[in-house]
Amino acid sequence: MMHLACMLEQRDYTLILDKSGSMREQDVGGGQSRWQAVQESTLALARHCEQFDPDGLTVYLFSTDFRRYDNVTSDRVAALFAENEPGGYTNLAGVLQDAFDNTSRGRRRARRSPWVN
Numbered sequence: 001m002m003h004l005a006c007m008l009e010q011r012d013y014t015l016i017l018d019k020s021g022s023m024r025e026q027d028v029g030g031g032q033s034r035w036q037a038v039q040e041s042t043l044a045l046a047r048h049c050e051q052f053d054p055d056g057l058t059v060y061l062f063s064t065d066f067r068r069y070d071n072v073t074s075d076r077v078a079a080l081f082a083e084n085e086p087g088g089y090t091n092l093a094g095v096l097q098d099a100f101d102n103t104s105r106g107r108r109r110a111r112r113s114p115w116v117n
Contacts, residue, residue, distance in 0.1 A: 013057045020063040023086035039081045046074040063088030066095040
């Protein structure tokens with residue numbers, strides 16, 4: 001179990017969340033919208049990941065366009081969802097390309113720069 005904890009600690013976590021118009025649908029248990037359900041799940045995941053990634057998650061919200069939010073901790077999740085409303089269509093290609101490019105740049109940077117204590 002100790003080995004698993006070490007593996008989880010040396011990661012940056014990224015969420016890619018749909019905020020297209022379909023997220024307004026209220027088809028989740030208890031009459032919740034998909035958007036509300038995703039907000040609750042994101043908050044729970046952010047709280048859990050803070051144990052391993054204290055500088056926060058990278059969160060992408062996408063629909064027609066996308067926006068990246070860096071260093072999202074559990075105390076920022078509510079504000080992130082409050083300033084965004086579902087709308088537009090599902091355009092996944094652009095956000096996936098940016099997330100891939102951003103991750104690749106981080107890996108190259110980590111290989112070049114040694115850890116300094």
